Amino acid sequence: MLKRTHTCGQLRLSDAGKKVILAGWAHSYRDHGNLVFIDLRDKEGLTQLVFNPVTQPNVHKLAKTVRCEWVIAARGMIQPRSEGMENPKLPTGQIEVSVQQLEILNPSKTPPFEIDSAEKTSEELRLTARYIDLRRPKMYQKLRVRHRVAKIVRDYFDRLGFLEIETPFLAKSTPEGARDFLVPSRLHENCFYALPQSPQLFKQILMVGGVDKYFQIVRCFRDEDPRADRQAEFTQVDVEMSFVDSNDVIGVHENLIAKIWKQILDVDVKAPMRRLSYKEAMADYGTDRPDLRFDMKLKEISDIAKKSSFNVFTSAVEKGALVKGLCAPGEKYSRSDIENTLTAFVADYGAKGLAWTKVKKQDEKLSLAGGTAKFFSPDLQKKIIERFEAKDGDMILLVADKEKNANKALTPLRCKLAKDLKLYDQNCFEFVWVVDFPLFEANEDEKRYDSLHHPFTAPTQEDLDKLETDPANVCSQAYDIVVNGCEIGGGSIRIHDPKVQQKLFDLLNISKKQARRQFGFFLKALEYGAPPHGGIAIGLDRLIMLLTGTDNIRDVIAFPKTQRGQCLLTDAPSEVDAGQLEELNLRTQRHLHAIEQKKDDQK
RNA sequence: GGGGCCGUAGCUCAAUUGGAUAGAGCAUCGGACUGUCGAUCCGAAGGUUGAGGGUUCAAGUCCCUUCGGCCUCGCCA
Numbered sequence: 001m002l003k004r005t006h007t008c009g010q011l012r013l014s015d016a017g018k019k020v021i022l023a024g025w026a027h028s029y030r031d032h033g034n035l036v037f038i039d040l041r042d043k044e045g046l047t048q049l050v051f052n053p054v055t056q057p058n059v060h061k062l063a064k065t066v067r068c069e070w071v072i073a074a075r076g077m078i079q080p081r082s083e084g085m086e087n088p089k090l091p092t093g094q095i096e097v098s099v100q101q102l103e104i105l106n107p108s109k110t111p112p113f114e115i116d117s118a119e120k121t122s123e124e125l126r127l128t129a130r131y132i133d134l135r136r137p138k139m140y141q142k143l144r145v146r147h148r149v150a151k152i153v154r155d156y157f158d159r160l161g162f163l164e165i166e167t168p169f170l171a172k173s174t175p176e177g178a179r180d181f182l183v184p185s186r187l188h189e190n191c192f193y194a195l196p197q198s199p200q201l202f203k204q205i206l207m208v209g210g211v212d213k214y215f216q217i218v219r220c221f222r223d224e225d226p227r228a229d230r231q232a233e234f235t236q237v238d239v240e241m242s243f244v245d246s247n248d249v250i251g252v253h254e255n256l257i258a259k260i261w262k263q264i265l266d267v268d269v270k271a272p273m274r275r276l277s278y279k280e281a282m283a284d285y286g287t288d289r290p291d292l293r294f295d296m297k298l299k300e301i302s303d304i305a306k307k308s309s310f311n312v313f314t315s316a317v318e319k320g321a322l323v324k325g326l327c328a329p330g331e332k333y334s335r336s337d338i339e340n341t342l343t344a345f346v347a348d349y350g351a352k353g354l355a356w357t358k359v360k361k362q363d364e365k366l367s368l369a370g371g372t373a374k375f376f377s378p379d380l381q382k383k384i385i386e387r388f389e390a391k392d393g394d395m396i397l398l399v400a401d402k403e404k405n406a407n408k409a410l411t412p413l414r415c416k417l418a419k420d421l422k423l424y425d426q427n428c429f430e431f432v433w434v435v436d437f438p439l440f441e442a443n444e445d446e447k448r449y450d451s452l453h454h455p456f457t458a459p460t461q462e463d464l465d466k467l468e469t470d471p472a473n474v475c476s477q478a479y480d481i482v483v484n485g486c487e488i489g490g491g492s493i494r495i496h497d498p499k500v501q502q503k504l505f506d507l508l509n510i511s512k513k514q515a516r517r518q519f520g521f522f523l524k525a526l527e528y529g530a531p532p533h534g535g536i537a538i539g540l541d542r543l544i545m546l547l548t549g550t551d552n553i554r555d556v557i558a559f560p561k562t563q564r565g566q567c568l569l570t571d572a573p574s575e576v577d578a579g580q581l582e583e584l585n586l587r588t589q590r591h592l593h594a595i596e597q598k599k600d601d602q603k
Numbered sequence: 604g605g606g607g608c609c610g611u612a613g614c615u616c617a618a619u620u621g622g623a624u625a626g627a628g629c630a631u632c633g634g635a636c637u638g639u640c641g642a643u644c645c646g647a648a649g650g651u652u653g654a655g656g657g658u659u660c661a662a663g664u665c666c667c668u669u670c671g672g673c674c675u676c677g678c679c680a
Binding site: 028030031032033034035036037039046048050052053054067068081082084085087089090093096110111112113114116117118120121122123124125127174176177178179197198200222223224225226227228230348349350450451452453454455456457508562563564566568 | 606607609610613614615629630631635636637638639640641642643671672673674675676677678679680
């Protein structure tokens, strides 16, 4: 076998005269009857091979048989291309290899799609023939960024004295949070492992174990419906540290993020980063993961709206709902755009309606015109205009609903408008830490509290007493890192006092018995000198999505799954032999039906 | 579990809105060609219109069921 001496992306004019061997895939071939050209491709680039029938008749003959995606190796001499024959589109376009020996390492069937038109090919086919898709330079680039980020992460934590420690994948199921993937135990009948949703308890126990500084680039599993930015299995940069407060954890990670952005994109990220309290974020942006690339803050105008003559608003405010909205440059939107497109848009998020009005300048004075304007007196109109700091030509869009519902509709609306109106630079990154989360959110259906993050998040020292008196207003020591409206990580200082942890379980309506059964091992660990500790988990897939500019998580995973959790390449999940089930003491519904059928037949 | 979009040749799409033998570009195969680089030119082959059922004189087109892909609501401590 010819062994390569160079890659297909590195040869330049200065290499002219060198004897080289290249290996790769035939990207394209151009047969002129006499001269034959083959563009040879490997992960580094393309280099043109030229076959001359006069000087190398046998090699030329063989070259004529080569087809796209055949794997070949070629030995030859680098020669400068003659004048006018250079290809400025290729970094190697100044030279070509005049081939003296050609070896066909492996022919290929005609590929199911052409590499050059993969962008236009259905993702379904690309996933089915992933090995073809991965040959594309763009795909390789994304894998490379992923690798480089992982390397930066490992080097960074290593230098700071962190240990990367593996935690079990065959773990204990806990009912909270997402649905677990279960793995049946062969040795323990009727028992199951769960694949970890995160190594949360293990990393905390590592802190009790004195490890002090832990990190892991680790796969996590959550059996929930996928989305464009969500897969059932995904990767986290998982971190835990002892003897720290929130600021320590935040500091370490904003430096890491800055380092990654600098090394991958050559972008300077300011550290320390901005911080927003949960309250501010919810009030101004309607979400705990605000997109700060543009302003367009949400404003509540319940106080003004309740004085209007618009029944929808007045009755809503009376019922304890609020009127909230935003103000956007409105020239681009016609009345029907608003009443059809935008109203339908917010309806998808549960909004019952979208009230609108436009801001007009007349005689140097701003007033409202159109839509709901008629329900507001000039005085109220003035107040609305002031509240939104509205300008001539703006449109004001309002939703009247319970706070939660209004926010749920307005947040995506705000993002959609900003995108449509191009209110921000696509290439900028606005990082923000969202802090001061409440510890709980009320679960109205089941009349109890739910953890906003998870039940191991510590309340602030000041609010410890409120756990007894006023749980709804207890603030937690949690923090989320958000960029461009995307949550890329979150964590908290944890509870290290078993009594506080028990109190939390009580408030979450987890009985002592249940707590002991599910978390007993953990509560016990806390009783043996658990240090104060805290940590964070950063979503690696989303990080890579941001760094590579894709909004499809499957693009940054070598072998991703579809919306229905299938791997089109391997056809997982698939049925298994009855014998395998037997060994695991499992019966599927179909299995049981078959057994019943057999019994009936015997009768 | 709900909503939306999609499925026609290996690939990307078309088919005058229910009408005749389902077309085109690329790819493939054969031929021609001395410098191309999305080579060009000539020719050929290529179809269970995702699957099943229905309406109709007639279905790629309309209806029902089903499979698959994508987006999304719910869900994702």
